[in-house]
Amino acid sequence: MLAPIIFDRATMGFALSVHIVLAVIGITLPVIIAVCEYLAARRDDNDYKVMARRLSVMLVILFAAGTASGVLVAVNLLFLWPAFMSLAGSVAILPVYIEVFAFFGEAIFLAMYFYGRGGFSNKYAPAAVMAVAGFFGILSAMLITMLNAFMNTPAGFDIPQYLSTGVLSGINPLAVFNTPSTWIEVAHVVATSYFAGAFIFVAYFAYRLLKTDKDVLKRYFRKGLKISLAIAFVATIASLYTGILSIATLSTLQPEKYAAIELDLVPQSHAPEYIGGIITNNTVVGAIPIPNLQSILDTGSPSGSVPGLSQFPQSTWPTTYVHLMFDAMVGVGFLIGIFLALLLLVRVVLRKDVLKSRLMLLLMIVSGILSVFLLEDGWIMSELARQPWIIYNVMTVVQAGNPSSSIVPLSIGIVVFYIVIIPLTLLVIKKIGKNVALEDELK
């Protein structure tokens, strides 16, 4: 029989892996709809009007599923990790609490957009209302990320006192807003949320463009694709920049995590960057080293020192498989970056229409799929690399978890429920989309 903690972890991981995809769609879609509304109002363009309307139906249904899955994640936090929530509830709850108001803001402004239609006095108001809803959406993500940053770099209470006596003292509830890792983590989450969300719609519009041979539909999908690609371009650059900053801070803030991700067994100068490889019997095996590169990336100098796992007790080493996940993330991100640069080159320098190329459209679909892989791989890698800690150097996952075996059937129930509800939601969206033919709406 597996230990309940395995089910705690698996259930939380599964719930988050589903929620995170719904969340990035919920964050990006309001931006796309707001742009559509703005262009529709400015150019009096029916294509954008129809696009805003159809995407908003998709948004309301996915928002319903996303809200509900967010509730499930909140419930999971409480009953899977009661000891963690008890500590966080005393020290780091403010961002989660304020997030509820951001969530209210999003829900109210979405309600205003959907049910207040026909009640605005300015033609740009629907775009503005949706933009405000989008702002509250990303604000929610930022505030929740602050709790995660607290887990990585805890602050706001007397940690030595807590570790020796178990008593919380010296509590500063505002410290959670500005831990050493808060703002870089928030910036990276914002950028990657728009990155993954935009690429999902790049893939969607590219797929629909590939599948149609009607001019009116092609025109429509090209417009959607252009908006999504524009957001994807900006978000990719921002993701790359914040990603580099994020990894650079790890070596000082979470040296164990850094060492596991970089596969560093011992602290060293002139550290090579390892491509691939694993650690077996305290030896790095199968890696391709690029001399000095890691030292240069982390410290700016080939002779710079980087931390190693040997500086820490072996019992607190994270799994070093996170190195392979990190390599996969960087590699795939690099490929998508090259693809976007290629698109830009063909469009700007060669003056060719990239949206007419089947190959390019196919690559956009692949990029969309890979962006979701990147999103999942990135956060799983980041969470695994903090293990065995749930709050770094304060509380382990085992200490925080619910030890009750009653978790097991509940965990299975949650997984089965998601497996039913998500495909059902997608089926309903598809069915609703077919109720009124897009072609008729565009005429």
Next chain:
Amino acid sequence: MSSLYFMNYAVFAVFFTLMTVEAGMAVLAVTSYEGARDKIRSYIMPLWEIIGTFAVFYFVEFEATYPSLLTLVGTAYILPILLAALFFILRNAFISYSEYIGKGRPENRYAKIYGISTLVVLFLVLSILTSGVSGIGVDVQQMSVNPLALSFNLFNITMFVAVILIGWFAAVAVTGSARYRKPGVYAGIAGIALVFVSMFSGAPHLAANLQDNVMPVAVSIALFAAAIVLHLKGSSFARYVVFAWLFSGILAYGALQYPYMFGGVLDTNAYAASGAGAAYLIIATAIGGIFLVAALAYLIYVNQRKAGNGAKTY
């Protein structure tokens, strides 16, 4: 009453007021959706997401105001909380499906599934809440519950029936339905009577507190009487009084319960947030509450403009 307890219960009162009215709408959706479709939808559609958000608000607020109780709640109430969350997902899913699937059989079917899911959520939420009041089915020392005893006891069942009856009256008054005008009033009176019956039989410690809390109870009963009179006269003002009555009634119930949980064995003051944490929570709630009221007022304003004032609108 401590300020944190009041704040916590006030948020709960807003949530449960909305939930009670929604329960009445859910009964209408299950029993007579075709006939009451437009009235149900005009209330539920702009609000269902906001009601759900209030549920989350209360949940997170409880985590913030009573962090030391989380281990107990998180460990003991796993099953009912999780089941409530799953049926909440069904509620969300099917109300949104029904909105866009188009008129006809699928919409009716989805609306009925929404109604049933909402009532199941209500039953589970009430099972948790009533056990928090009475302590029935809860072993505080062992941090465990007996799910069957928790849900299927006379106190909980009576309260569930009472909330359904009160909710039905509230829904009839809010939608201004002439067809169920008098039956609605009878249901409301029966519901209130059942609340008192359940209190005297299942939570005598609350009944014992009645004489110390005459004012809040009297205010809510007066508002109930006003709601009945306005409703019977067919006044559109009745709906506002119904909300005020439900809100004040739930707050009064909280006053009777203060400061104990689980049949009087657990003093909530011993588990409340304190110091700077409590102060910031109150500040955040005050600022957030002002924002919330302003945003909801703007939502109502936009909806009223939509109803038509002659000006060009978008």
